[in-house]
Amino acid sequence: TSLFTAVEMAPRDPILGLNEQFNADPNPAKVNLGVGVYFDDNGKLPLLKCVQEAEKQLVDAAKPRGYLPIDGIAAYDKAVQGLVFGTDSAIVSEGRVATVQAVGGTGGLKIGADFLKRLNPNATVLISDPSWENHRALFQNAGFKVDTYPYYDAAKRGVNFDGMIAALNGAPAGTVVVLHACCHNPTGYDITPAQWDQVVAAVKSRNLVAFLDMAYQGFGEGIKEDGAVIEKFVAAGLDFFVSTSFSKSFSLYGERVGGLSVACASKDDATRVLSQLKIVIRTNYSNPPTHGAQIVATVLTTPALRAMWEEELAGMRVRIKQMRTALQDKLKAAGVKQDMSFITLQKGMFSYTGLSVEQMQRLRGEFGVYGVDSGRICVAALNSKNIDAVVAAIAKVS
Ligand code: PMP
Numbered sequence: 001t002s003l004f005t006a007v008e009m010a011p012r013d014p015i016l017g018l019n020e021q022f023n024a025d026p027n028p029a030k031v032n033l034g035v036g037v038y039f040d041d042n043g044k045l046p047l048l049k050c051v052q053e054a055e056k057q058l059v060d061a062a063k064p065r066g067y068l069p070i071d072g073i074a075a076y077d078k079a080v081q082g083l084v085f086g087t088d089s090a091i092v093s094e095g096r097v098a099t100v101q102a103v104g105g106t107g108g109l110k111i112g113a114d115f116l117k118r119l120n121p122n123a124t125v126l127i128s129d130p131s132w133e134n135h136r137a138l139f140q141n142a143g144f145k146v147d148t149y150p151y152y153d154a155a156k157r158g159v160n161f162d163g164m165i166a167a168l169n170g171a172p173a174g175t176v177v178v179l180h181a182c183c184h185n186p187t188g189y190d191i192t193p194a195q196w197d198q199v200v201a202a203v204k205s206r207n208l209v210a211f212l213d214m215a216y217q218g219f220g221e222g223i224k225e226d227g228a229v230i231e232k233f234v235a236a237g238l239d240f241f242v243s244t245s246f247s248k249s250f251s252l253y254g255e256r257v258g259g260l261s262v263a264c265a266s267k268d269d270a271t272r273v274l275s276q277l278k279i280v281i282r283t284n285y286s287n288p289p290t291h292g293a294q295i296v297a298t299v300l301t302t303p304a305l306r307a308m309w310e311e312e313l314a315g316m317r318v319r320i321k322q323m324r325t326a327l328q329d330k331l332k333a334a335g336v337k338q339d340m341s342f343i344t345l346q347k348g349m350f351s352y353t354g355l356s357v358e359q360m361q362r363l364r365g366e367f368g369v370y371g372v373d374s375g376r377i378c379v380a381a382l383n384s385k386n387i388d389a390v391v392a393a394i395a396k397v398s
Pocket residue numbers: 036103104105106107132180185213215244245246247256257258
């Protein structure tokens with residue numbers, strides 16, 4: 001026996017497993033709608049022009065690669081705060097936000113989770129049912145008990161808001177509630193501004209801790225629009241957490257660029273919170289990497305590049321919306337009887353199609369159309385060349 005004889009094989013990541021299956025499929029007409037990645041109309045992962053431009057500048061500047069501060073590039077952290085809370089917001093100008101650079105949005109969630117565990121070790125974490133697959137494991141690995149609050153209503157094809165709000169109103173004080181700030185993954189269904197008001201009121205009256213996961217800012221309705229929910233939590237005077245990801249909005253998946261912001265009641269609180277976030281980072285990976293965050297900081301703080309980014313981001317957002325409309329219209333034209341109007345009500349990269357496990361498996365086996373068994377498809381992977389094949393396949397299994 002070796003040291004590792006008793007080590008069990010861990011289960012495969014279900015979505016990465018789907019990718020492997022896709023790659024092995026000899027069907028020339030296969031379409032991969034399983035991944036959570038934006039592709040352009042040619043089915044290619046875009047490298048944004050603003051990113052190329054910023055990289056050129058960085059290469060020309062030929063800067064040495066010393067260690068970054070533990071909390072990352074100062075200009076980057078400031079730019080993240082501006083995006084999330086608004087550059088002119090009182091909470092930012094009063095120094096009441098502690099922001100750190102993180103290794104992707106996942107890193108932001110994990111730094112926040114580790115800090116929360118020290119702050120309130122006995123809290124339960126509530127995630128939406130369903131949620132991004134990694135939420136549960138991430139908070140469990142940070143030592144928390146993880147439960148769910150109702151979210152998706154399959155029969156209604158929408159959000160079970162009554163169930164959600166009842167769960168929040170029934171949660172004990174200190175419970176951490178993970179909320180998708182916009183573009184809910186995996187369902188695509190967001191709650192309305194009026195419903196957000198009720199969530200904020202519940203968080204406040206029950207003394208809950210909101211943790212907003214903002215992985216898709218700019219993919220729903222716009223940068224400002226998608227960030228509007230943050231203002232509601234600030235206005236209510238709550239202390240809360242926001243994780244940021246630039247993986248999608250800058251198409252910088254592999255650079256691992258994200259952040260964590262903690263909104264505090266005072267500058268003094270923010271200073272002490274920041275000092276603790278830095279300990280979490282220091283004891284995990286010491287300090288973050290330079291390249292991706294430098295690109296994002298350069299783009300966000302250079303007016304011409306920022307304008308370019310906003311346009312390119314709008315381009316991605318608009319293309320997704322066009323694909324939603326096209327999918328809805330083409331399914332109808334293909335004779336699919338059931339009401340598909342939910343497709344254009346959903347936001348962001350994903351759509352819960354309402355298709356069953358059996359239908360999703362038939363799509364894969366008979367037509368080479370790969371989605372997740374839950375019925376989730378990535379609308380951002382549809383394009384003008386593959387959509388007709390996808391529609392034809394869905395029509396056949398419907
Ligand atoms: N939260 C949600 C809801 C996500 O969908 C994702 C990415 N798929 C993340 C967090 C993680 O983002 P990143 O890849 O930047 O770590």
